[in-house]
Every structure is written in C-alpha cells, then in structure tokens.
Amino acid sequence: MGLWKDIKGTFLPFWVTLRxxxxxxxxxxxxxxxxxxxxxxxxxxxxxxxxxxxERCVACYLCSAACPVDCISMQAAExxxxxxxxxxxxxxxxxxxxxxxxxxACPTLALQTTAEYExxxxxxxxxxxxxxxxxxxxxxxxxEYNFYRLAGIGVVAPRGGNPGETPPEDIRTNMP
Amino acid sequence: MNDVLLTIILIxxxxxxxxxxxxxxxxxxxxxxxxxxxxxxxxxxxxxxxWGGMLQxxxxxxxxxxxxxxxxxxxxxxxxxxxxxxxxxxxxxxFAVIPFGPSVQLFGxxxxxxxxxxxxxxxxxxxxxxxxxxxVALGGWASQSKYSLLGGLRAMAQxxxxxxxxxxxxxxxxxxxxxxxxxxxxEAQQTLPNMVRxxxxxxxxxxxxxxxxxxxxxxxxxAENELxxxxxxxxxxxxFGMFFVGEYLNLIVLGSMLTVLFLGGWYGxxxxxxxxxxxxxxxxxxxxxxVRGTLPRLRYDQLMAFGWKVLVPLGLLNLLITAAWMIWxx
Numbered sequence: 001m002g003l004w005k006d007i008k009g010t011f012l013p014f015w016v017t018l019r020x021x022x023x024x025x026x027x028x029x030x031x032x033x034x035x036x037x038x039x040x041x042x043x044x045x046x047x048x049x050x051x052x053x054x055e056r057c058v059a060c061y062l063c064s065a066a067c068p069v070d071c072i073s074m075q076a077a078e079x080x081x082x083x084x085x086x087x088x089x090x091x092x093x094x095x096x097x098x099x100x101x102x103x104x105a106c107p108t109l110a111l112q113t114t115a116e117y118e119x120x121x122x123x124x125x126x127x128x129x130x131x132x133x134x135x136x137x138x139x140x141x142x143x144e145y146n147f148y149r150l151a152g153i154g155v156v157a158p159r160g161g162n163p164g165e166t167p168p169e170d171i172r173t174n175m176p
Numbered sequence: 177m178n179d180v181l182l183t184i185i186l187i188x189x190x191x192x193x194x195x196x197x198x199x200x201x202x203x204x205x206x207x208x209x210x211x212x213x214x215x216x217x218x219x220x221x222x223x224x225x226x227w228g229g230m231l232q233x234x235x236x237x238x239x240x241x242x243x244x245x246x247x248x249x250x251x252x253x254x255x256x257x258x259x260x261x262x263x264x265x266x267x268x269x270x271f272a273v274i275p276f277g278p279s280v281q282l283f284g285x286x287x288x289x290x291x292x293x294x295x296x297x298x299x300x301x302x303x304x305x306x307x308x309x310x311x312v313a314l315g316g317w318a319s320q321s322k323y324s325l326l327g328g329l330r331a332m333a334q335x336x337x338x339x340x341x342x343x344x345x346x347x348x349x350x351x352x353x354x355x356x357x358x359x360x361x362x363e364a365q366q367t368l369p370n371m372v373r374x375x376x377x378x379x380x381x382x383x384x385x386x387x388x389x390x391x392x393x394x395x396x397x398x399a400e401n402e403l404x405x406x407x408x409x410x411x412x413x414x415x416f417g418m419f420f421v422g423e424y425l426n427l428i429v430l431g432s433m434l435t436v437l438f439l440g441g442w443y444g445x446x447x448x449x450x451x452x453x454x455x456x457x458x459x460x461x462x463x464x465x466x467v468r469g470t471l472p473r474l475r476y477d478q479l480m481a482f483g484w485k486v487l488v489p490l491g492l493l494n495l496l497i498t499a500a501w502m503i504w505x506x
Contacts, residue, residue, distance in 0.1 A: 010471075017216045017470045027219045 037115040042100045044116040045091055047131065048109065048140035052156065055135065056110035056147060059086040063102035063111050071095035072102060083148065083155045089131040093119055108147035112140040186282070190291055194271055202424040203233035209465045216469040236417075243413035248320055251410065255318035260411065260418030263311030267425035270304045273297035274432045275359045277442045277449040289442075289450065290359060297358035298350055301433060302343065305388060308426065309335045312390075312397060315419070316407035327406025330476065331390060331397035337483040338387035338394075344491025345381035348374050348498035349437050362441030369440030376494045378438045380487055385430045387483070390423065391464060393471040396479055431460035 028035050037043065050056045059076035077087040103111050119127060139145075148156045149163065160167035207222065207229065214221025222229040247256055277289030294300050309332055316328015350356060352373065353364035361370075371378045387394040398406035408419045435441060435456040442449030444456075474482070 013470045014466065017466060020218060021212065021215050023215075023218055025215065025218045025220050029220070029223075 037117060039115075040113075041115040041117070042098045042103075042113040044093065044114050044119060045096070045102065045134065046112055046114055046136045046140065047089065047134045048112055048136060048138060050108075050146040050148070051139060051144060052146060053137075054083070054148075054156075055085055056108045057086050057089065058084040058108055058110070058147065059089075060084075060107065062105040062107060066101045066105035068099060068101065069095045069097055081155055082153070086131060089134060091129050091134060093127040093129060094124055109140070109142050109145050182285075186287060187291075190287075190289075194276075194291060195268070198268070198271055198425065198428060199421075201428055202421055203237070205424045205427060205461060206236070206420070207232050208461070209468070212462070212465045213469050216466075240414050240417040245413040245415065246410070248410045250320040252318040252320070255314050256410075257415070259311050259315030259318060260408075260415045260422065261311075262314065263308060263422035264418045264425065266304045266308040266311065267422050267429055270301055270429040271432070273300050273358055274429070274436060275362055275441065276432070276453045288359065293357060293359050296356045298346060298356045298361070298437075301358075301429075302339070302346075305342075305429075306335075306339060308422075311419075311422065312407050315411070316397075319407075319410035321410050323403045323405070323409045324407050327397045327399075327403045327409065330399075330403075331407055334387055334390075334394065334396055334479060334483075337480060338384045338487070341380055341483060341487035341491050342384035342388065344488065344495055345377040345384060346437060347491075347495050348377045351498060351502060358436050362436055362443070365440040366443055369443075370438045371440070374438070374494070374498065376490065377498075380491050380494065381434065381438060383487060385434055386464070386467065387479070389427050389430050389464065391427070392468040393474050394479060395473055396476050399473060427461060427464060428457060431457040431464070434460050 047055065047057050057074075059074050061074065061076070064070070064072040064074060071092040072090070073092075074089040075087040076084060078084050098113070100113055103113055106112075121127060146156070152159070152162075152165070154161075156162070159165075210232075211221035211223075211229065222232040225231040225235045247253060272291045273294050275288070275290035275293065279286050279288045281287075312331040312335070313328045316324040316326075316331065319325070349361060349370050352370070353361045355361065355364075364370075365373075390397050396406075397403075398408075400406075403409070408416055411419060432453075435453060439456045439460070441456075442453045444452035447455070
C-alpha cells in the first residue's frame with residue numbers, strides 16, 4: 001500500500017505540472033499593463049487644501065514627530081490673521097517608507113497618501129519634494145473637513161461665527 | 177587532389193554545421209527551459225529581449241562577457257582557469273560520434289551524417305562523460321572555497337556511481353546490436369526502438385542520465401540552498417558561462433545518447449531522418465525540463481543509496497536476463 005502511494009506520489013505531480021503548462025500566467029506585464037492599486041494604497045504623499053481653497057497644513061510638526069525615518073521637515077510660520085502655515089515643507093521620498101503614520105498623526109487632514117507609486121528615478125534629488133510639489137489643488141479624501149471652522153479660534157470667521165458655534169459669552173453680562 | 181579537397185571541405189562543413197547547431201541549441205535550451213518552467217509556475221519567463229524574449233540568450237552572453245572575471249585569492253589559478261574549458265570541451269567532443277541521420281548522397285559520394293563513425297563509439301562517449309567529471313571536480317577543488325569543494329566532491333561521487341549504472345544499462349543494447357558503433361546500434365533499431373526491447377535498461381539509463389546531467393532531482397552538486405551554487409560558486413563572467421553552456425551541451429549530448437541508444441535514432445515515419453533525430457532530442461530535453469519543474473531534490477544519501485542499492489543490482493540483473501535470453505535464442 002505504501003509503495004503504491006509512493007509511485008502515485010511520483011507520477012501525479014507530472015500531470016499537475018503539465019496541466020499548469022497550458023494555463024494562463026497570472027503575471028501582469030507591468031509597464032504595458034498596470035494593476036490598479038487598492039483604494040487605500042499608501043503611495044506618494046500630498047498636502048491638501050481645505051474646501052475654501054486654503055492650505056490645510058498648520059505646521060504642527062506632528063507628522064514630522066510621528067515619522068519613523070524622519071523624512072519630513074518644515075518651518076512653521078503665522079499669517080497676520082493668525083493662521084499658521086509651513087514656510088517650507090519638505091518630504092524626502094528616498095527615505096520615506098510609506099507607512100502612513102504621518103497621515104494618521106495629521107490633525108487637519110492636510111497630509112494624505114495617494115495611489116501614485118511610480119517614484120523611481122535615477123536622480124536622487126528629484127525625490128526630495130518641496131512644498132510646491134506636494135501641495136495639490138483639492139481636498140483629497142475628505143471634501144468637507146476644515147480645521148479652522150471647528151477649532152474654535154477666530155481665524156476664518158470671528159469666534160462664534162462658525163457652524164455649530166454659539167457666540168462667546170460676554171463675561172461682563174453674567175457677573176453675579 | 178580534387179578528391180582530397182572535397183573530403184576536407186565536407187568534413188569542415190559537417191563540423192561547422194554540427195558545432196553551430198549544437199551551440200545554438202544549447203543557448204536556446206536555456207531560454208526554452210526558463211520559459212517552460214515559467215509557464216509551469218504560471219508566469220511568462222523572459223519575454224523582454226527581442227520578440228517574446230527570443231534574443232535573451234544573446235543578452236545573457238553579452239552580460240556574461242562584460243562581467244568582471246574574478247579569480248579568488250588562494251585559488252589554483254591554472255586549474256581554476258582550465259576547469260570550465262574541460263567541462264565544455266568534453267561535451268562538445270562527444271558530438272563527434274553521434275549519428276544524426278542516415279547516409280546521404282552528396283557530390284556523387286556517400287556521406288554518413290556523423291562526424292566520425294568510430295567502431296567504439298559507445299566507449300568513446302563513456303570516456304568523455306567520465307572526463308567531464310574532471311571539469312567539475314577540479315573546478316570545485318581549485319576554487320579554494322568550502323562550498324565549491326563540497327559541490328565538486330558530490331559531483332564526483334554522484335557521476336562515478338551513476339556512470340556504473342549507465343554502463344550496465346548500455347551493455348544489453350550493445351549485446352543486442354552486436355557492435356560498439358553508434359551507427360550500428362541505430363541501424364539495429366530499424367523495426368523496433370530499444371526502448372521497447374529493453375524497457376528496464378531504458379529506465380535505468382534514463383535515471384542515470386538525469387543524474388549525469390546534474391539536474392533536479394539529482395542536482396546535489398549545485399544544490400543552491402545548501403551549497404550556494406556548488407562547484408561554480410566562485411566562478412563569474414564567461415568562465416561561469418562556460419560551465420553553464422557545458423551543462424546544457426551535456427543535456428543535448430545525453431539527449432542524443434538516449435535517442436541513439438534507446439529511442440531508435442533517426443528512424444521514424446514520413447519525416448526525413450535528421451528531423452526525427454532533432455524531434456527526439458528535443459523531446460528528451462523537454463522531458464528533462466518537465467522533470468525539473470516537477471520533482472524536488474533528493475537527499476544526498478538517498479541519491480547514493482538509490483544508485484548503488486537499486487540501480488546497479490537492477491542493471492546487473494537486466495544484463496544477466498538479456499544474456500540468458502540471447503543464449504537461449506541463439
């Protein structure tokens with residue numbers, strides 16, 4: 001019985017390989033045919049704008065702190081109306097490991113991943129992206145979120161003027 | 177004078193033809209192997225260079241030629257440089273006695289389609305396949321590397337022990353055709369190929385040939401997950417290429433041996449003899465690739481035990497039975 005099993009076990013694989021010889025390969029021939037990435041694929045990072053068209057990034061450095069390979073660097077600055085922004089913002093994609101931790105850390109949904117994955121180049125400095133290369137004209141994955149309308153500080157509208165807010169109490173009127 | 181010139185021209189023509197065909201076949205065998213293996217594993221294999229990958233052998237050649245030629249420190253320089261040449265030269269020389277077609281009429285004379293129809297063609301083939309061990313063993317020894325040495329030793333032990341089984345499998349064929357000349361062996365198979373007449377010898381020979389060619393399931397000398405690459409670990413560039421080409425030449429030689437000794441050589445219906453010979457050799461080569469795509473590698477002790485405890489006794493028994501049969505039949 002054991003011998004019969006051995007003999008069968010030797011010859012059955014030949015039939016299997018012969019059958020597979022005439023199967024269609026599963027390979028996707030890459031440069032000609034591209035596999036669409038998954039919806040939540042983590043590719044190149046972008047800086048998005050809020051629905052009003054302003055930059056979302058408030059240069060809080062949280063992404064830079066969360067980055068395990070320290071590839072994000074920036075310089076914070078503040079506009080006259082009190083809105084914070086990054087004077088310069090730089091992501092070194094030659095170091096980036098596309099883990100997406102920066103996008104999870106971002107409180108304003110400014111930093112988002114895209115499905116773009118063809119970043120390879122011969123020129124190393126080409127993959128060091130400055131702010132003008134990272135900033136896009138769009139909201140990315142969330143088209144409604146506007147940090148300054150929910151933060152309770154009077155930057156885009158005076159305090160109390162944002163939806164869901166009540167005007168601030170005049171502390172002088174409710175004194176005992 | 178004119179007659180001598182014609183003879184020389186014919187010989188050179190035959191040599192060039194065989195050399196060109198065999199080397200091209202070896203190069204494309206590599207491509208065929210990679211493609212067929214790929215398809216068996218549901219991938220395409222090389223399909224970038226040329227039309228569907230048809231120029232891949234050329235690209236490989238250019239790559240190998242332009243690689244740095246390294247000789248490890250402490251290596252035995254001369255032997256290190258000589259070993260790949262032995263491996264390739266023995267494989268090429270073996271084609272001298274292989275008849276690839278019936279005699280043809282050319283310029284009003286009979287030209288046998290074999291470079292040199294030796295009376296001891298079978299022995300010559302054996303001698304060369306024994307010499308091929310030197311290429312591998314010396315290459316492994318001269319590299320000054322543990323892996324190479326182990327690979328070389330394994331190759332030596334394996335090839336010597338399987339050569340014995342191979343010889344025992346050929347003996348009945350030689351006895352039946354009453355000649356050591358390969359042409360005579362083929363002519364004896366005109367009605368029935370030896371595969372049918374000596375099935376046991378055929379099976380033993382097939383297994384021994386697979387072991388001789390150092391391919392899966394008998395690729396112990398190379399066993400890449402144990403010995404890096406075995407005897408050619410330290411070789412690079414065209415020296416490695418020589419080993420590589422030698423291996424595939426050897427595949428064709430062994431395929432031709434199988435064809436000539438057991439599959440009836442150039443005999444077959446309809447098509448001309450040379451075509452049949454090529455079809456059979458390519459069929460054997462496909463079978464080898466198929467085996468490579470199917471079977472796992474044996475363990476070294478299993479390999480040796482199988483050779484000495486199964487194949488050699490079986491071969492002896494087969495020899496005995498054939499001899500008895502021949503005496504009984506007169």
